[in-house]
Amino acid sequence: MKKIIVATAAALLAVGAQAATYKDGSYTGEGKGRESVITVQVDVKGGKIADVKVVKHGETEMIIAAPIEQMIPEIVKKNGVEGVDSVGGATLSSEGIKAAVKDALSKAQ
Numbered sequence: 001m002k003k004i005i006v007a008t009a010a011a012l013l014a015v016g017a018q019a020a021t022y023k024d025g026s027y028t029g030e031g032k033g034r035e036s037v038i039t040v041q042v043d044v045k046g047g048k049i050a051d052v053k054v055v056k057h058g059e060t061e062m063i064i065a066a067p068i069e070q071m072i073p074e075i076v077k078k079n080g081v082e083g084v085d086s087v088g089g090a091t092l093s094s095e096g097i098k099a100a101v102k103d104a105l106s107k108a109q
Contacts, residue, residue, distance in 0.1 A: 020079060020080060020105075020109075021047035021048065022044045022047055022048070022049070022105060022108035022109060023044065023047075023108050023109070024044050024045055024046070024047065025043075025044055025108065026041055026042070026043050026044075027041070027042050027044070027104040027105070027107045027108050028040065028041050028042075028055070028104055028107075029042065029099075029100040029101060029102065029103030029104030029105070029106070029107070030099075030100050030103055031095070031096040031097060031098065031099025031100035031101075031102070031103060032092075032095075032096050032099065033057060033058075033059050033064070033092055033093045033095075033096030033097075034059060034060075034063070034092035034093055034096070035058050035059050035060065036057055036058025036059055037056075037057075037058075037096075038054060038056070038057045038059065038064075038093070038096040038097055038099075038100050039054070039055050039056040039057065039100060040052055040053060040054050040055060040097065040100040040101055040104055041053045041055050041104070042101055042104040042105060042108070044108050048079050049075065049076050049079050049080070049105075050076070051076065052072045052075050052076060052101060053072075054068055054072075054097065054100075057093075057096075059093050059096075063089070063090045063093055064090065064093045066087045066089070066090050067086070067087045067090050067093050067094040067097050068097070070087055071084055071085075071086075071087065071094060071097060071098070072097075075098075075101055080101070080105065081098040081101050081102055084098065086098070
């Protein structure tokens with residue numbers, strides 16, 4: 001009986017751990033940065049994030065550059081913002097990008 005419970009629990013965890021899939025297309029989302037609203041475009045192909053672009057912001061270029069360079073490849077790789085760390089020194093801009101990506105992905109489900 002114990003083995004059945006363990007096997008069932010493992011199967012449920014494996015199903016829950018699968019990456020989210022999204023409808024193909026281009027989606028825009030918005031999130032609040034430090035100085036402005038940040039708008040992103042998320043492109044989905046084959047049910048996964050193919051690209052993320054920051055299309056509009058009013059943040060200081062020097063501040064938002066690091067989150068764009070460091071976080072976007074990780075968001076694409078992880079197929080979402082779960083487990084993507086904010087960039088130190090640009091926390092609010094980082095959080096704005098993540099919020100914008102979440103907003104866009106909510107439209108892709």
